[in-house]
Amino acid sequence: xxxxxxxPVAMYLQIxxxxxxxxxxxxxxxxxxxxxxxxxxxxxxxxxxxxRLALEQLDKEELIERRKGKGTFVAGKQVRHQIDTLxxxxxxxxxxxxxxxxxxxDLTAIETPQAFVQLFGQKCALLERLxxxxxxxxxxxxxxxxxxxxxxxxxxxxxQPTYALLKDRAGVDITSAEIAIGARAAAPRIxxxxxxxxxxxxxxxxxxxxxDNGACAERSEFFIRPERYKFVLGNRIPAR
Numbered sequence: 001x002x003x004x005x006x007x008p009v010a011m012y013l014q015i016x017x018x019x020x021x022x023x024x025x026x027x028x029x030x031x032x033x034x035x036x037x038x039x040x041x042x043x044x045x046x047x048x049x050x051x052r053l054a055l056e057q058l059d060k061e062e063l064i065e066r067r068k069g070k071g072t073f074v075a076g077k078q079v080r081h082q083i084d085t086l087x088x089x090x091x092x093x094x095x096x097x098x099x100x101x102x103x104x105x106d107l108t109a110i111e112t113p114q115a116f117v118q119l120f121g122q123k124c125a126l127l128e129r130l131x132x133x134x135x136x137x138x139x140x141x142x143x144x145x146x147x148x149x150x151x152x153x154x155x156x157x158x159x160q161p162t163y164a165l166l167k168d169r170a171g172v173d174i175t176s177a178e179i180a181i182g183a184r185a186a187a188p189r190i191x192x193x194x195x196x197x198x199x200x201x202x203x204x205x206x207x208x209x210x211x212d213n214g215a216c217a218e219r220s221e222f223f224i225r226p227e228r229y230k231f232v233l234g235n236r237i238p239a240r
Contacts, residue, residue, distance in 0.1 A: 003015070003044055003045075003046070010053075011044075011046055011050055012046075012050045012051075012053035012054040012057065013054070013057065015040070015044055015046070015050065015051065015054035016054040016055075016057040016058055019034065019040075019054065019058060020058065020061075020063060023058075023063055023064075023074055028074055029074075032073045032074035033071050033072070033073050033074075033134060033136075034064065034071070034072040034073065034074070036071065036072075037051050037052065037055070040054070055072060062075055063075055067227075069195070070136060070195070071136075081205075081229065081230070081231050083179055083181070083231050086163075086174070086175075086176070086177055087163075088161030088162050088163045088164070089131060089139065089141055089161070089162070089205075089220075089222055090102060090131060090161040090162070091161045091163070093131065093133060093138075098133045098134075099133060099134050100131065100132065100133055101131075101132045101158075102129045102130065102131055102132070102141075102157075102158050102159075103129060103130040103132065103158065104127075104128070104129055104154050104157055104158050105128035105129060105130055105140070105193065106126060106127070106128040107125070107126070107127050107128070107150070107152060107154055107157055108125070108126055108150060109123060109124075109125055109126075109147060109150035110123070110124060110125070110126045111123065112124040112144070113144070116144055116219055119144075119208075119216040119219060120144060120145075120146060120147065120216065120219075121147065123147040124144050124145060124146065124147050124150075125144070125145040125146065125147055125148075125149040125150035125152075126142070126143070126144060126145075126150075127141075127142075127143045127145055127149070127152070127157060127162075128140065128141065128142050128143075129141050129143075129157070129158070130193055130194070131222075136195075137193065137194045137195050137225075138194070138224065138225055138229065139194060139222050139223060139224040139225065139229070140190055140193050140194050140222070140223045141162075141220060141221070141222045142220065142221045142222075142223070143162060143218050143219070143220040143221075144218065144219040144220070145162075145166070145217075145218050146166075146170070146215075146216075146217070148169060148170075149165070149166070149169060152165065152169075162218060162220065163209070163217075166209075166211075166217050166218060170211060170217070172211040172212050172213055172215075173211065173212045174209050174210065174211055174212075174217050175210065175211070175212045176209070176210045177207055177208065177209040177210070178207070178208045178209075179205065179206070179207050180205075180206045180207075181203065181204070181205050181206075181231055182203075182204050182206075183201050183202065183203055183204065183226070184201065184202065184204055185199055185200070185201050185202075186200065186201075186202045186204075186223050190202070190223050194223065194224075194225055195225075196225055200225075201226070202223045202224055202225065202226060203222075203223075203224040203225075203226045203229055203231075204221060204222065204223055204224070205220075205221070205222040205224065205231075206220070206221050207219075207220045207221075207222075208220075
């Protein structure tokens with residue numbers, strides 16, 4: 001779109017109008033992220049001041065959310081996690097069309113924490129991965145896994161979701177999981193990794209999954225930035 005430079009309508013309002021239409025048309029789905037100020041400047045050949053006025057106009061209309069250091073997003077755009085469906089965290093991002101990736105933080109054999117010795121024995125594997133949407137960290141996943149998972153190749157662990165990794169190595173399906181959801185302040189290491197504010201209260205999903213033979217497959221915690229994440233539980237009315 002070319003701006004009409006001698007139009008009585010100010011250029012920032014013309015830009016706001018164009019972005020408003022694109023938001024309504026779903027141009028910025030599925031992530032909801034708008035182009036950066038610099039990209040909008042280049043697109044319309046205008047100054048940063050003009051772009052900021054346009055974004056301020058959309059902000060006043062509550063059409064966008066501007067997050068310092070993160071970018072500009074369609075207001076209310078959130079990742080949805082269907083907790084009544086047995087699906088890995090990474091898979092829940094991919095099925096919604098998000099550009100989801102994972103980055104390994106740690107993968108090692110450890111002494112099993114005392115609370116989980118009954119599930120895994122004295123040794124287990126620790127897998128920590130940063131979950132990204134585009135270039136934005138959205139959650140840190142910390143999983144305790146059976147000890148035989150500690151020799152996973154890192155490049156594979158960065159590509160495959162937890163359930164797929166476990167099924168490939170164990171040769172057994174995961175058929176059930178217990179899930180708890182809460183909120184709590186996280187340690188500085190965690191908030192730093194997911195680019196949250198110090199002492200931020202994060203969503204925390206705790207999940208314990210089981211193989212078809214009843215053995216524990218994994219015990220995971222996901223520390224999630226709450227502003228872009230929503231848990232959804234579906235219910236059906238029983239047939240009469």
